[in-house]
Structures are given as structure tokens and as C-alpha cells.
Amino acid sequence: MTALRDDLTTRAAYVSDASIYRRLPRAVAEPRSVADIRELLATAQEKGWPVISRGGGTSVAGNAMGDGLIIDTSRYFNRILEIDPDLQTATIEPGVICDQLRDAASEFGLTYGPDPSTHARCTVGGMVANNACGSHSVAWGTSASNLVAVTVMLADGREVALEAGGTSDAALTSQLTQLRDRHLAMLRTELGQFPRQVSGYGLQYLLGENGFDVAKAFSGTEGTCGIITRLTVKLVTKPKFTALAVLGFKDAIEAATAAPKFRVPGVTTIEGMGSDLLTALRTRPGQENAGGELPAGGGWLYCEVGADTQEKAFEAAQKLPGLVTETVVDSVVVGDPAEARALWHIREAGAGIVTRLPDGGEAWPGWEDSAVPPHHLGAYLKDLYDLLGEMNLRGIPFGHFGEGCVHIRISFDFNTDDGVALYREFIERAADLVHRYGGSVSGEHGDGRARSELLATIYSPEARQAFAEFKQIFDPGNVFNPGVVVDPEPIDQGIRPGPGARTFELTPVHAFSSDNGSFGQAVNRCVGVGACRSDAGAMCPSFQATHDEVHSTRGRMRSLAEMLRGETITDGWKSKETLEALDLCLSCKACATECPVNVDMATYKAEFLHHHFRQGLTSFIGKDRRPMAHLSMGWMPWLMKLVTKVPGSLRAVNVLERFRPVEELTKKLGGIEPKRRMIRFNNAPLTSWYKARAKGDDAARDLARGGHRAASAGDEKPSVVLWPDTFTNFSADAPGKAAIEVLEAMGYRVLMPMGNVCCGLTWHSTGQLDMTRKTLRQTLDVMEPLLEAGYPIIGLEPSCTVMLQHDITELLPEDPRAHKVQALTVTLGEFSAKHAEDGGHWPFGTLETQAGPGRALCQVHCHEQSVGNYSPELQVLDKLGVNTSVVGGGCCGLAGNWGFEPGHYEVSQTLGERELFPSIRAAEPGTIVLADGFSCRTQIAQGTGAEGVHLAQVMRAAIQPEK
Structure with missing residues (x-):
């Protein structure tokens, strides 16, 4: 039998889904088979636990959570059993990810029609349970309309097949027939009245004219009637070509009013947004000029058209503005996929940031997907804006305007009882509003705990009685997901970010400048949309390796939130459960940019470790001592400086x-992972080599003494500072020496600070923040003359460079010198690309190797990919004539000290084998393996035997002899 995970670490990770609600489960189980589910059901009933089915946990209404047994099918119960291209169907297990199915179907020119925004991580079983839709539902419908058959397990362990015409159980079929016959008039007049009427149960599918389709009626039951064990879903033919028409209107209300007119053959999307969404997008870094491609207007509709040829698709799209000549302000029609992608990016990126308001304030779900008949949408949207204004609330509506569905997250204040009361008042008034327009409180996310109570507002007593009878037929013991749809829990019960959510909070070391200095507010960033559970992109590597919710960014955030609450995890910063949840975080920083709300788990982990352990060298003794690896690697800069005081020591x-017994003893004493090989050191520090080399340079010699000499009239070369990071200085000086030659060839005098300078990275990543700040202050003292001169600071090691470009001001926000360092620090690629762009001397030719023109396989350091920009490096390589290929997948898997800590080796190797190692093994002979990060080069060497090089070394190889 599948083991029950009843430890607090796991349970804390599952306290919520993507909703505002919190429920601590009794246990979590991850079945691998139908037999496992049957045994789990029996165990739960023996213990008196309710049972909650869960897929990707991306439900926004509190559908996939509860205080009983969580059965998570996403990890193991996720096989595609059969794809039948002739029947255009797929038979699958419920844990199959939507994109996994779409990718498999694409081989046959098919796709799965429903495509919610979470398609990269939501499961098809969860989609069917919530009757999810997506942007293409105007053409392909909801999950229910794409469901052919479903097999469900009832509380007694029986499996029952549901399909059009009935079920495999005669008694069940008879009961459902009688239910239908008792409520014929209501089923025909209240349910199924418009496409996005998702609230309640879809009992209209039991009507004879709808084929008595029990499978479709079961869709949208939100786990309240049984556990899905197998599904057969319909696949649709993908359009061979598409074109996109973006139409501009005066405002979002005009766009919403016009939207129904585009419900014509060939149109597959009618998505809407207003200028407030664009304004919010422009507040995000790098998006300041977003929207330049949009047509004029203050509200827009995105209408995609599919056809057999590009010409037909484009011609059909060109006709769309003519459908609304009286209100359309401007339009843009594109057939080129790249141009269409750029336009879609505006809409999708905007939608991705609405969990935070433009000023950084919190915005929450709860009323995030109401729907009305499409012809009422304009009027409803106007009234919704008015209601928000009247109650002094803020939110940014957007959504599936062609189907009358509006998404919005609102500035509810859940920190006080008055704020929660205001939440209830708004939701109740909004429900009355949507009911006046004949609408539904849910248009695609289901009712869950957020809206089940509101069914009494929009449905008659008879309809609600029919829902209760339907559940009673399938689940007479009320085992499955109680409190949802039938006998609902109050909408304001058990709100996760509500009063009491921050019982425990200390003043953090980091400034948390984007969260008003509050660690608790930073933790509240995570609303649970689950982008960290996707296998696409760089976030989150440990989840991609384990597929364990605990080791997702979301799982860690839930553990931190429980720690701050102090209700279940009661020992605050000393929590062993939270330490366990954070253990596999590689501090890669991918979440800092890929997470829609910019969760920065690397910073949160450093903050937690700082408080969890005592500070300083004394934290390495006693009962609650730090891991020895925090000493051997965290204090590496200090230890290296100490060792080099003895000449020849390195x-x-x-x-x-080189003697294996000595290496093994060193690893044992240093608390290093036994399977790792130790790194090697330079024979002497780079700074020593530089000091000897610079004897003839007055400026450099003066700098080596710790002083500063102003440039004289005879100094012709501009000066730059090369940052001597710990790794380059003590372990890998080849990039440093190459960088000096490269910069000198470009016409610069290269300076290097000779005092004790360090960015503090190794102390930061091990959570020794007092020492990090002390080290940075000492560094700023040494660097002060250089900062006054305004010399560019060129970093070679990406992780250290990011510390100087980003983290330093969060650690020393009050020190103006830290802000100067941040402004002056650039990568070698950034500096060189700008130098070339400005017309500076370019001493490089086309790189040639023994195998011919240069080819490079580039492993981008995770910090540079996450919070930096690798495009300058690619520009430089292109200028050198190097044909580049970039490895996908994000972090190499070593991640500095993390990969050398005991217990991390297997995950580290798994991550290397995702793309990095296979790409290197498959590379053509003579291909340069380019990796600017010391950790990346170490992982490459230990995982493949290949030798990685730094951009500086590639550039040096391309220097042309002076004529």
C-alpha cells in the first residue's frame, strides 16, 4: 500500500491550494495504482477521515484541500494509456498534466481543447473535476464538453464507468434517471443557460436531449462525488495556421460590450483586457515600455482565427474589425507567429502579475472568475467597477470576454476582522449583482470554499436540492470533499492570510524593500498558482527532480507561512520541519523572476537559516549547531585568506x-558529500599574480597599497576594476587572467582591489547574515576610493556579480556606497557588448578552432538567467563569429555549497542529467563548453569529464595580433 505521509513537513506543504483558504490535512498519499486508491479509501474510512482528491493543487476556490486525507495523483498516477487518432480520443490516468497530453497528441496533429492558464502544471483529472476551460473555450468548450467517459471509485471501493447513456452500475443509473425525471423543468430552465455557467453540478447533461451523459454531469463535481481513476477525453484538430487580430476600444467596458459579436466560425479566442492591466504590467522591471505593439485604445480584444492556410487565416482575421465599425478605435492584424507571440505576451504577462497590485499591494482571489451571458458582459463589468469603487477596493479585470467570464483579484484586507467582514460584504453584493444578470459566481474555477455558499443566491431551492440528491447518490456517507457545493462551509471560514496568520515574526536582516520590510508580507506573496510545479523553465529545479510538493517553491512557502502562524509549527525559526522543507532549495533564484509574484526563495532561505542557527563561529558547537559544511564552505573566503598567509600553502x-585517503579525510572533516570530488586551488591567489604583474603601473601599485591615485593628464587609458571573487582568486584564475588580457587589449587599464574584498556570497547562501553584512562593510571601506572615481566594476563569477548587483542593497540599504556598487557592477559580457556598441576598439577576430569555425554550448548560470541578462554575452559571441547553442533547464544542479552538502548528490546529478550532461555528450567534437559559473564548470567536469571555459577565455582566444 502507498505510505501515508503524516509528518508535519508534508502536511504543512498541503495546507492550501491556490486559494485564500487553509486546512491542515491529517495525511497525504501519492498512489501509483487503482489498488492503492482503494486501500487508501478503506484506511481513511477506518480512521473517520474525509477524502480529498488533488491534482496540481492549482484550484483557486479552495476545491483541492481539506482536513482529511489528501490523495495526490499528480506524482505517480499519471500515465497516458492510449491515444486513438482515428477516434480522436485519449485515455489517461487523472494525474496527467494538461501540457503532457497536448504534447503527446500533437504527434497526430491533435490537441486537448481546454487550456487554462495553468496548463503547464494542472492535471487533466483536476481540470475535469473543476470543469476548467481556458482561452480557446469559445471554439472547443469546457472540460465537460470534451469528456467522453470517466471511471470513478466510490467510497466502498467500487469502480463505476460513466458515459453517455448511463453507467456500468444499473442501480446507480436508475437513481440518476429518477433524479432527472423529478427535476425536468428546473434542469431545462436553470442549468446550462450559457457557456460559462460552471457553478453547481452540471445536471443538465442528464437530460435526454443531452444524451443522458453521466460523464459530463460528473465533470465539475470538484471531488465531492468520487475519485477519478481513468478518463477518456476528446481531442481536437489543431488549426494548421493562425492569425491574430487585436482590436482597440475606448475602454474595457466597450471591449466587453463588443465581444459577443466575434463569436463567429473560425474564431478560437476572444480575450479581453483594459488599460489598467497594461499600466500594472508597466510597473514591472523590464516592462516599462510594454504595449507599444498594441493598437490605440483603452481596452482590447484578442481574437485568434484558425484556418488551413496562412492566407485564409489572415484574411479571416482582417474581416473582424468590420464587425464592430461603430466602436472599434484601432486594430492590428498579424499572421507572423513571432509578431503574434509578442502581442500575446502583453496579455499573458499582464494577467500573470495581477496577484500583486501596481504599487506592490496584495490582491487576492475569491471573486476571480464570475461569468454572465456574453451579451450582458459590458453592463456587468461597468457595475463591477462601480461596486469596487464604492467599497474602496481595487482590482484589475480581464478575461474570456467572448464567453462573458471575468478574472479579477481584489485588494481585500485579511489582516483584520473588519477586513474579513468587508470581504464577505463585497462577495455577497457581487453575487447579487451577477445574479441580476443571469450569471454564475463561477465561470471556470468551480465553487470550492469560495463560492459554494453563494449558490443559494443564484440557484433556486429545487436546484440546490437536486445537487444534494446527486451527491447523495454517489457519496451517501459524505466521505468526499465535504463542505464544497453541498452543505457548504462559510466563505469566510479558515482564511489562510486572515487574522492570526502572523503570530510569529521577527525583524528580518534583509530590507525586504518590496514588502514594506516585512518577512510575513514577503511570504504572503505566494498565492499558490503553482508555476513552480512546471517542468518548463528553470523554476523549481528540486521539484523537477523529485516532483514532491514539499520541494516546490510553493511547498516551502506554505511551510514558512505555517511557521509564522505558530499554530501547527510552534517553534518558530527553530522549526525542524521548515528546515527540512528548505533543504533541497538550491538558491538558484529562478523563482525571483519566473514566479508571477517574484517569490525569492534564495533570500527567504538565507533569512531562515540566519535565525535558525546561532550566529558566528560559536554556531558550530552545541546541540543545535550548524552543519559543518557551513563552516568549510561558508567561511571559505576567510579560510583561503588565512591559508595563503603561508607561502606555497595552496x-x-x-x-x-591528490592522495585519495587525504581527500576523503578532508571531506569527512569538512562535512562534504562523500561522493563529491574536492575542488583544486590556484598555486597562488590571482591577486598575488596581479600585484606582481602590475609593479610597473603606478596606479595599480598605489591601489595595491590600499590607496588611490587620481588620473593624471598623461593617463590615456580609462580604468576598470576587475572583481577578484573568491572562486576566481583561489580556485580558477584562468578566467581572471584571460579577462585582464581581454580588457587591456580593448584599451583599458585594469585595476584590482588588494584589500580584503568579498561579496559575502558563501556566508549569505549558508544563512550567516551577520558575517555577510560585516564582510560587505569591510569591502565597501576598501572600495571607497574606486567608488568615488566611478570606475566600472567587472564581475566574472555570476553569483558574486548578482550579489553586488542586487543583494547588497537589501543587506545594507542604508549605506550609499552599496547603491554605488550596485550601479557600477557589470558582467564582462555587458561591459564588452556596450564597449562594442559605443564604437570602442575591438581587437578580436572570428574565432577559429581546430575543428573549424567556433561552436559553443552555453550553460547559463542560474543567477544570471534568473535576475540578470545573458543576451550581452550572446551578442559578444555572435560578434566573435561563434555559433552558440544555449542549454535549457536552468540550474546545473551543483549550486555552490548546496551540491557539496551531504544528502544532495542524487538530486544534483538528476538535475545535471536533465539537459546539461546529455547536451555536452551529444555535442560535436571541438564544441566549446562555455560556463561562466565556477559551480557550473565543476558540475560539468565531475559529471561529464568535459572542461568548461569562461567567456573571458573565449574572447582571449579571439584576440588578433597587433599589426
Whole structure:
């Protein structure tokens, strides 16, 4: 039998889905088979636990959570059993990810029609349970309309097949027939009145004219009637070509009013947004000029058209503005996929940031997907704006305007009882409003705990009685997901960010400048949309390796939130459960940019470790001591400086560690993972080599003494500072020496600070923040003359460069010198690309290797990919004539000290084997393996035997002899 995970670490990770609600489960189980589910059901009933089915946990209404047994099918119960291209169907297990099915179907020119925004991580079983839709539902319908058959397990362990015409159980079929016959008039007049009427149960499918389709009626039951064990879904033919028409209107209300007119053959999307969404998008870094491609207007509709040829698709799209000549302000029609993608990016990126308001304030679901008949949408949207204004609330509506569905997250204040009361008042008034327009409180996310109570507002007593009878037929013991749809829980019960959510909170070391200095507010960023559970992109590597919710960014955020609450995790910063949840975080920072709300788990982990352990060297003794790896690697800059006070010591260490017993003893004493090989060191620090080399340069010599000499009239070369990071200085000086030659060839005098400078990275990543701040202050003292001169600071090691470009001001926000460092620090690629762009001397030619023109396989350091920009490096390589290929997948899997800590080796290797190692093994002979990060080069060497090089080394190889 599948083991029950009843430890607090796991349970804390499952306290919520993507909703505002919180319920601590009794246990979590991840079945691999139907037999496992049957045994789990029996166990739950023996213990008196309710049972909650869960897929990707992306439900926004509190549908996939509860205080009983969570059965998570996403990890193991996720096989595609059969794709029949002739029947255009797929038979699958419920844990199959939507994109997994779409990718498999694409081989046959088919796709799965429903495509919610969470398609990269939501499961098809969860989609069917919530009757999810997506942007193409105007053409392909909801999950219910794409469901052919479903097999469900009832509380007694029986499996029952549901399909059009009935079920495999005669008694069940008879009961459903009688239910239908008792409520014929209501089924025909209240349910199924418009496409996005998702609230309640879809009992209209039981009507004879709808084929007595029990499978479709079961869709949207939100786990309240049984556990899905198998599904057969319909596949649709993908249009061979598409074109996109974006139409501009005066405002979002005009766009919503016009939307129904585009419900014509061939149109597959009618998505809407207003200028407030665009304004919010422009507040995000790098998006300041977003929307330049849009047509004029203050509200827009995105209408995609499919056809057999590009010409037909484009011609059909060109006709769309003519349908609304009286209100359309402007339009843009594109057939080129790249141009269409750029336009879609505006809509999708805008939608991705609405969980935070433009000023950084919190915005929450609860009323995020109401729907009305499409011809009422304009009037409803106007009234919704008015209601928000009247109650002094803010939100940014957008959504599936062609189907009358509006998405919005609102500035509810859940920190006080008055704020929660205002939430209830708004929701009740909004429900009355949507009912006046004949609408539904849910248009695609289901009712869950957010809206089940509101069914009494929009449905008659008879309709609600029919829902209760339907559940009673399938689940007479009320085992499955109680409190949802039938006998609903109050909408304001058990709100996760509500009063009491921050019982425990200390003043953080980091400034948390984007969260008003509050660690608790930073933790509240995570609303649970689950982007960290996707296998696409760089976030979250540990989840991609394990597919364990605990080791997702969301799971860690839930653990931190429980720690701050102090209700279940009661020992605050000393929590062993939270330490366990954070253990596999590689601090890659991918979440800082890929998460829609910019969760920065690397910073949160450093903050937690700082408080969890005592500070300083004394934290390495006693009962609650730090791991020894935090000393051997966290204090590496200090230890290296100490060792080098003895001439020849680094060379001696290298010689000694060539003997395997010595290396193994060193790893044991240092708390290093036994399967790792120790790194090697330079024979002497780079700074020592530089000091000897610079004897003839007055400016450099003066700098080496710790002083600063102003440039004289005879100084012709501009000066730059090369940052001597710990890794380049002590372990890998080849990039440093190459960078000096490269910069000198470009016409610069290269300076290097000779005092004790360090960015503090190794102390930061191990959560030793007092030492990090002390080190940074000492560094700023040494660097002060250089900062006054305004010399560019060129970083070679991406992780150290990011510390200086980003983290330093969060650690020393009050020090103006930290802000100067941040402004002056650039990568070698950034500096070189700008130098070339400005017309500077370019001493490089086309790189040639023994195998011919240069080819490079580039492993982008995770920090540079996450919070930096690798495009300048690619520009430089292109200018050198190097044909580049970039490895996808994000972090290499070593991640500095993390990969050397015990217990991380297997996950580290799994991550290397995702794309990095196979790409290197498959590379053509002579291909340069380019990796600017020391950790990346170490992982490459230990995982493949290949030697990675730095951009500086590639550039040096391309220097042309002076004529």
C-alpha cells in the first residue's frame, strides 16, 4: 500500500491550494495504482477521515484541500494509456498534466481543447473535476464538453464507468434517471443557460436531449462525488495556421460590450483586457515600455482565427474589425507567429502579475472568475467597477470576454476582522449583482470554499436540492470533499492570510524593500498558482527532480507561512520541519523572476537559516549547531585568506589532496558529500599574480597599497576594476587572467582591489547574515576610493556579480556606497557588448578552432538567467563569429555549497542529467563548453569529464595580433 505521509513537513506543504483558504490535512498519499486508491479509501474510512482528491493543487476556490486525507495523483498516477487518432480520443490516468497530453497528441496533429492558464502544471483529472476551460473555450468548450467517459471509485471501493447513456452500475443509473425525471423543468430552465455557467453540478447533461451523459454531469463535481481513476477525453484538430487580430476600444467596458459579436466560425479566442492591466504590467522591471505593439485604445480584444492556410487565416482575421465599425478605435492584424507571440505576451504577462497590485499591494482571489451571458458582459463589468469603487477596493479585470467570464483579484484586507467582514460584504453584493444578470459566481474555477455558499443566491431551492440528491447518490456517507457545493462551509471560514496568520515574526536582516520590510508580507506573496510545479523553465529545479510538493517553491512557502502562524509549527525559526522543507532549495533564484509574484526563495532561505542557527563561529558547537559544511564552505573566503598567509600553502594542499585517503579525510572533516570530488586551488591567489604583474603601473601599485591615485593628464587609458571573487582568486584564475588580457587589449587599464574584498556570497547562501553584512562593510571601506572615481566594476563569477548587483542593497540599504556598487557592477559580457556598441576598439577576430569555425554550448548560470541578462554575452559571441547553442533547464544542479552538502548528490546529478550532461555528450567534437559559473564548470567536469571555459577565455582566444 502507498505510505501515508503524516509528518508535519508534508502536511504543512498541503495546507492550501491556490486559494485564500487553509486546512491542515491529517495525511497525504501519492498512489501509483487503482489498488492503492482503494486501500487508501478503506484506511481513511477506518480512521473517520474525509477524502480529498488533488491534482496540481492549482484550484483557486479552495476545491483541492481539506482536513482529511489528501490523495495526490499528480506524482505517480499519471500515465497516458492510449491515444486513438482515428477516434480522436485519449485515455489517461487523472494525474496527467494538461501540457503532457497536448504534447503527446500533437504527434497526430491533435490537441486537448481546454487550456487554462495553468496548463503547464494542472492535471487533466483536476481540470475535469473543476470543469476548467481556458482561452480557446469559445471554439472547443469546457472540460465537460470534451469528456467522453470517466471511471470513478466510490467510497466502498467500487469502480463505476460513466458515459453517455448511463453507467456500468444499473442501480446507480436508475437513481440518476429518477433524479432527472423529478427535476425536468428546473434542469431545462436553470442549468446550462450559457457557456460559462460552471457553478453547481452540471445536471443538465442528464437530460435526454443531452444524451443522458453521466460523464459530463460528473465533470465539475470538484471531488465531492468520487475519485477519478481513468478518463477518456476528446481531442481536437489543431488549426494548421493562425492569425491574430487585436482590436482597440475606448475602454474595457466597450471591449466587453463588443465581444459577443466575434463569436463567429473560425474564431478560437476572444480575450479581453483594459488599460489598467497594461499600466500594472508597466510597473514591472523590464516592462516599462510594454504595449507599444498594441493598437490605440483603452481596452482590447484578442481574437485568434484558425484556418488551413496562412492566407485564409489572415484574411479571416482582417474581416473582424468590420464587425464592430461603430466602436472599434484601432486594430492590428498579424499572421507572423513571432509578431503574434509578442502581442500575446502583453496579455499573458499582464494577467500573470495581477496577484500583486501596481504599487506592490496584495490582491487576492475569491471573486476571480464570475461569468454572465456574453451579451450582458459590458453592463456587468461597468457595475463591477462601480461596486469596487464604492467599497474602496481595487482590482484589475480581464478575461474570456467572448464567453462573458471575468478574472479579477481584489485588494481585500485579511489582516483584520473588519477586513474579513468587508470581504464577505463585497462577495455577497457581487453575487447579487451577477445574479441580476443571469450569471454564475463561477465561470471556470468551480465553487470550492469560495463560492459554494453563494449558490443559494443564484440557484433556486429545487436546484440546490437536486445537487444534494446527486451527491447523495454517489457519496451517501459524505466521505468526499465535504463542505464544497453541498452543505457548504462559510466563505469566510479558515482564511489562510486572515487574522492570526502572523503570530510569529521577527525583524528580518534583509530590507525586504518590496514588502514594506516585512518577512510575513514577503511570504504572503505566494498565492499558490503553482508555476513552480512546471517542468518548463528553470523554476523549481528540486521539484523537477523529485516532483514532491514539499520541494516546490510553493511547498516551502506554505511551510514558512505555517511557521509564522505558530499554530501547527510552534517553534518558530527553530522549526525542524521548515528546515527540512528548505533543504533541497538550491538558491538558484529562478523563482525571483519566473514566479508571477517574484517569490525569492534564495533570500527567504538565507533569512531562515540566519535565525535558525546561532550566529558566528560559536554556531558550530552545541546541540543545535550548524552543519559543518557551513563552516568549510561558508567561511571559505576567510579560510583561503588565512591559508595563503603561508607561502606555497595552496600548492601543498593540491599535492596532498591528490592522495585519495587525504581527500576523503578532508571531506569527512569538512562535512562534504562523500561522493563529491574536492575542488583544486590556484598555486597562488590571482591577486598575488596581479600585484606582481602590475609593479610597473603606478596606479595599480598605489591601489595595491590600499590607496588611490587620481588620473593624471598623461593617463590615456580609462580604468576598470576587475572583481577578484573568491572562486576566481583561489580556485580558477584562468578566467581572471584571460579577462585582464581581454580588457587591456580593448584599451583599458585594469585595476584590482588588494584589500580584503568579498561579496559575502558563501556566508549569505549558508544563512550567516551577520558575517555577510560585516564582510560587505569591510569591502565597501576598501572600495571607497574606486567608488568615488566611478570606475566600472567587472564581475566574472555570476553569483558574486548578482550579489553586488542586487543583494547588497537589501543587506545594507542604508549605506550609499552599496547603491554605488550596485550601479557600477557589470558582467564582462555587458561591459564588452556596450564597449562594442559605443564604437570602442575591438581587437578580436572570428574565432577559429581546430575543428573549424567556433561552436559553443552555453550553460547559463542560474543567477544570471534568473535576475540578470545573458543576451550581452550572446551578442559578444555572435560578434566573435561563434555559433552558440544555449542549454535549457536552468540550474546545473551543483549550486555552490548546496551540491557539496551531504544528502544532495542524487538530486544534483538528476538535475545535471536533465539537459546539461546529455547536451555536452551529444555535442560535436571541438564544441566549446562555455560556463561562466565556477559551480557550473565543476558540475560539468565531475559529471561529464568535459572542461568548461569562461567567456573571458573565449574572447582571449579571439584576440588578433597587433599589426
